[in-house]
Structures are given as structure tokens and as C-alpha cells.
Amino acid sequence: xxxxxxxxxxxxxxxxxxxxxxxxxxxxxxxxxxxxxxxxxxxxxxxxxxxxxxxxxxxxxxxxxxxxxxxxxxxxxxxxxxxxxxxxxxxxxxxxxxxxxxxxxxxxxxxxxxxxxxxxxxxxxxxxxxxxxxxxxxxxxxxxxxxxxxxxxxxxxxxxxxxxxxxxxxxxxxxxxxxxxxxxxxxxx
Numbered sequence: 001x002x003x004x005x006x007x008x009x010x011x012x013x014x015x016x017x018x019x020x021x022x023x024x025x026x027x028x029x030x031x032x033x034x035x036x037x038x039x040x041x042x043x044x045x046x047x048x049x050x051x052x053x054x055x056x057x058x059x060x061x062x063x064x065x066x067x068x069x070x071x072x073x074x075x076x077x078x079x080x081x082x083x084x085x086x087x088x089x090x091x092x093x094x095x096x097x098x099x100x101x102x103x104x105x106x107x108x109x110x111x112x113x114x115x116x117x118x119x120x121x122x123x124x125x126x127x128x129x130x131x132x133x134x135x136x137x138x139x140x141x142x143x144x145x146x147x148x149x150x151x152x153x154x155x156x157x158x159x160x161x162x163x164x165x166x167x168x169x170x171x172x173x174x175x176x177x178x179x180x181x182x183x184x185x186x187x188x189x
Contacts (some may be wrong), residue, residue, distance in 0.1 A: 002074060005066060006115040011108050013066040013080060013115055016057060020067060020076055021050035028078075028099025037137035038097065039159065061085070064124075068096075068112045070103060077103040080112050082120050082129070090127035092120055096143075113147050114185060121175040130172035134159055144171035148181040 004012035016025075026047050028034050035041035057065055063083040067076050078098035085092040094116065096109055120126045133140035135154065145151075149171035157165035 002069070004069075006119055008071075008111045008115050010071055010106075011077075011111055011115075012069050012071055013112060014069060016054045016065060016067050016079065018051055018054055021047050021054060023076055024100060025067075025076060025079070026050045028097065031099070034097070034099050034101065036161075037134045037140065039161075040097075064119075066116070068098070068108065070108070075100065075103075077108065078112070080116050082116060082124075082126075085124070085126070090125065092124075092126055092129050094120075094129050094131040096140075109143050110146055113143060114182070117147060117173065117178055118182065121178050127175050128172055129178075130170060132158075132168045132170045134161070135167040135169050141169060141171075146185075147173070148177055148185060149173040150177075 003014050003017075005015060006013040026045050026049070029040045029045035032041055057063075062085045063081060064085070065079055065081040065083075068078040068080055069075065070077050077100040078096065080097075081095045082092040083095060094113070096113060096116075098104055098109055117129060120129050130152070131140070131144055131149065132155070133144075150173065152170045152172050155168045155170065158168040159166045
């Protein structure tokens, strides 16, 4: 393992490094299929932009972005983020992207999400973590529900993508809800 920060059964999370920009990471944000439900893939994303983004991450105190790495192959397969971290409200927004399509559908998103929620709630002392996705992104909705999040609402025409407006659906989970359910959730990873 290469400098793990949070360790799971099949994956580990570590800080992004400049070498990640030399790998597949920038290409994920240029892939229409990978980005079909995100706000990426509007402008081309270059290695230089990835390097610049990675270099400024340590100075940003309102987000934590980690690389998701497959333990068996030591392959960087995606990124996971807590952003819009508010120390006043003890809240954050959650985001995940499995960019390497060879690792789609293997349950690794759930494992990474549980690691990040555990860290957010029980290390960073957050009270509430939320996420949102386009209403057509059923995989993200299943992920949110599978980690104990509850649906909060639907935001009409919130995202413009591929020539049309799309509704988004929002989910959240509170610290006490997560801690009550986490043993049960971890059995199903």
C-alpha cells in the first residue's frame, strides 16, 4: 500500500498526489460516460489542471479529497470528497467518482463511502453529511440509501446537462443515525 490514510477490506483511501495527474485521473473527467451524472465534462480537463488542483488541496480547509485505491492491484480507481465543510454547522457534502470503469459494479463505492462517513463523523466530529445527484442516477441513489442516508427532497431543474435541465435528489445522514447503523452496514460490504 502506498501511504494509506483510511484502510478498508478491499480498498484504501489516501491523499491525492501529483503522480496521480500522470495516470488515468485526468482522463476520467474527460469521459462522457464516467461523468454522465456529474457537473464535470463541460470543459476539457488537462494534466496541468489536475496538478494545479492537487497542489492546492492541502491549503483548502473546507474539503478533504482522497484517492480510492484498489488494494490488490494498487490502482487509483476513483476519488472521494467531503466538501463545503462547515465547522459552525458541523456539516459537509459528500461526493464520489469511480473513474476506472473496470471497477464499476464491484461494491467499492459503498466501502469507500463508509470509510469516509466514519472519518467525517467520528474523527472530524461532523453532525450531518449530505449528497445530491441527478434523479436519473439510480446507482448513486442506491449507494446513498445503502449507507443509511435518507431522502430529503427533489430540486427541480437544478442541473443543465446534455441540452436539458435535470432534477436532482438530495440525501443526508446524521452522526447518531450512522453510528447506530454502522455495524449493520459494515456486514453488507
